[in-house]
Amino acid sequence: MVFQQRTLFLILIDAILVNLSTIFALLIRFDGEVPQTYFAAFFHFAPLFTGILIVSFYIFGLYRRAWEYASIGELIAVVGAVSLGSILNVFLGYFLNNETFPLPRSVIILTFILRIVLIGGSRIAWRLFRDYGLGLKRAKGSKRVLIAGAGDAGVLVAKELKSHYNGGIEIVGFIDDDVSKQNMMVQGRSVLGTRRDIPRLVEKHRVKEIIIAIPSASGKEKRAIVNICKEAGAKVKILPGVYDLIDGTVKVDKIREVEVEDLLGREPVKVDLNDITHYIRNQVVLVTGGGGSIGSELCRQICRYQPKTLLVLDSCENNVYEIDLELRKTCPQVHMIPLVKDLRDRKSVLQVFKTYRPQVVFHAAAHKHVPMMEYNPEDAIKNNVMGTYHAAQAADMFGTKKFVLISTDKAVNPTSFMGASKRLAEMVIQYLDMISKTSYVAVRFGNVLGSTGSVIPLFKRQIAAGGPVTVTHPDMVRFFMTIPEAVQLVIQAGAMAKGGEIFVLDMGEPVKIMDLARSLIELSGLEPGKDIDIRITGTRPGEKLYEELLTAEEGLTATTHKRIFVAKRGNILPELIEEKIIGRIINGALPQHERDALLMIRELLPEFKEKEARAAAPKAPVQRTKGHAPLEDTEDKGTAGQWAGMEKAGEKLVAGAETS
Known part of the structure; x- marks a missing residue:
């Protein structure tokens, strides 16, 4: 009406x-x-x-x-x-x-x-x-706003603020570092200066809030602007990303409080869509650990490249349920199969590969929490090493083209059981690459922002509870990368893989955890040491003060992508891997206790820097495997035909898996 x-x-x-x-x-x-x-x-x-x-x-x-x-x-x-x-x-x-x-x-x-x-x-x-x-009849309580950025984003923000608040917000003007824009009129408001003029403008125009509308700015530039705004005493908000500019879809609800992720961000990742589409499109793609932080983002991004079938495998039923529900809504065109399987169950793994024949595998399943694995080292080895071996061997047996292991910087000169187990997993796939037609590669990177158990969600919970924020050491530093950024680079590395490489992602500059804690407290509108205390708790078991991306014997080789490098292949001793890792897996002789796990890692990783208390553990005889025959060619080769001495190439196992 x-x-x-x-x-x-x-x-x-x-x-x-x-x-x-x-x-x-x-x-x-x-x-x-x-x-x-x-x-x-x-x-x-x-x-x-x-x-x-x-x-x-x-x-x-x-x-x-x-x-x-x-x-x-x-x-x-x-x-x-x-x-x-x-x-x-x-x-x-x-x-x-x-x-x-x-x-x-x-x-x-x-x-x-x-x-x-x-x-x-x-x-x-x-x-x-x-x-x-x-605007001539401003409400007495109207908020005076300054917009940082007089480009497309700033114009769209100004339009949205005018239309949404009906005079409740007064746009004082813009600031922009572009000299050519100074004193120009944008949306009826002047460009009043550069970022250096913010304190003066805040005082002169009684500015209450500054909105950063520079989506292309680096984390360093955003940090600089945020720091200036804080000193000027104005509240800061931000327009998050360049995607908000597409078709002019900037909305008021997109403008939010500044998050620490904004300040750590770097230039957007650029990927070669032709390479990625070529090896994923119309292929059967398996993501292990598909319900986890990295695995679920892998699934989301893989869906963009039109796989024939996406297999989402995870041992946690709830995780599989959540990502399955999400993708069926957002990507209904993708044929997706949810699989609740445990990679430590070899028959189950073989049955998955036999049934679906995945052509590309992203292996993201792992135990990843360093302190947790210090108390459960034998399970770190079972899940991260044996699980990797089961999936990687099945990939060889059933003709997978590419197998990409998600690794970590903690695998370099490891001081933790988690890091050591991931280094052993790298060694396993490099060994398999030597004897198989499948291309096996690893992608090594540092911490990801917002993943389960990462430091930022922990700090946020501690701040919400009134503190204290706990930092293990004042000099602790870490590399950080956003989950989408890391996954984009992982998929790009998979496109570049020829076999046997360990790709190392450019993680940017390391960040001090102490600085991270202070930034989060300040972004919450509080003052470190006054409103929220920062407490030093001491390093946890297996924790390093800083992470490394390369071992002493490795070096970096550039690739066609400026954010991805290749570590030079280290010395892989096939006989050692066959006996000390694969032989133990086949004979069910993996460690059952912390001491056994320590002994196994010492044999394989002389660089392992365990705590002195562990180093002083009683020396027990090294547990030797029995019944491990040398690898030799068999009629059923699996691609390279090397599995006869390991339960006759798996045909017997596959037959058994069909009835299980």
Whole structure:
């Protein structure tokens, strides 16, 4: 009903303006002394001409547009509607008046121009009043806002603030470091200076809030602006990413508080879509650990590249359920199969590969929490080493093209059982790459922001609880990367893989955990040491003060992607891996206790830097495996044919798996 009333009101206004345009045209043409015959002709044809124009306006959708947001598009629609109606009027006028138009031709032209001015002006008048007229009556409590960034993002933010708050927010102006924009007018407001002028402008204009609208800015630049704003005493908000600029979709709810992730961010990752599409499109892709932080993001991004089938495997039923529910809603076109399986169950793993024949595998399943694995080292080895071996061997047996292991910087010169287990997993896939047609690679990177158990969610919970924020050591530093960024680079590395490489991702500059804690407290509007204490708790078992991305014998080789490097292959001793890792897995002789786990790791990783207490553990005889025959060719090769001494190449196991 409201819509009908609005439409009828607009039709009435348009009918008046259409006729006024003709009257004004006659008055202009005849200098105010219009002959009576022309007025008579005008009143005779007015109902018909008016009706035609109203129909034309309706055809062009003038009554379905929200004119309070009128822009160039709406004005073009007005010109089109007036043009169509005027042309029809001229044709009818000539036809109904015996091939002579009832009014002078000059009046026709003037009428056309005046109709565009009056109809378009009426539409734009409300927009101008809403944007500027309402601003004359600012509420006493209106918030004074300064926008950092006078580019596309800043313009869209200014438009959205004006339309959303109806005068409740007063935009003081813009700041921008681009010299060419200084003193220019943007959305009716001036560019008042650069970031260095923020303190002066905040004081002069009584600015309460500053909105950072520079999506392309690096984390370093954002940190600098945020620090200046804090010193000036203004609240800071941010427009998060470049994706908000697509099709001008900036909304008020996109503008949020500054998060620490914004300050740590770097330039957006650029990927080679052709390479990625080539090796994923129309392929069966398996993601192990598909319900975890990294695995679930892998699934989301892989869906963009149109796989034939996506296999999401995880030992946690709830995790599989959540990502399955999400992807079926967001990516209904992708054929997805949820699999609740444990990689330590070899028969189950073989059955998955036999049934679905994945062509690309991303192996993200792992125990990853360093302190937790210090108390459960034997399970770190079983899950991270044996689980990797089961999946990687099955990939060889059933013709997988690429196998990508998600590794960690903690695998370099490990001081923790978790790190050591991941280094052993790297060694396993490098060994398998030597004997298989499958391309096995590892991708090594540091901490990811927002993953389960990471430091930032912990700090946020501690701040919400009133503190203290706990830091293990004042000099603790870590590399950080966002989950989407890390996954993009992992998928790109998979496209570049030829086999045997350990790819190392550019993690940027390391960040002090103490600085991270202070930033989070300050971003919460609190003061470190006054409102929230920071408590030093001491390093945890297996924890390093700093992480490394390379061992002493490794070096970096550049790739075609500036954010991805290849570590030079270290010395892999096949006999050692066959006996000390694979042989133990096959014979069920993996460690059952912490001491056994320590002894196994010492044998394989002389660089393992365990705690002194562990180093002083009683020396027990090294547990040797029995029944491990040398690898040799067999008739059923699995690709390279090396599994005869390991339960006859798995045919017996697969047959057993079919009945399990």
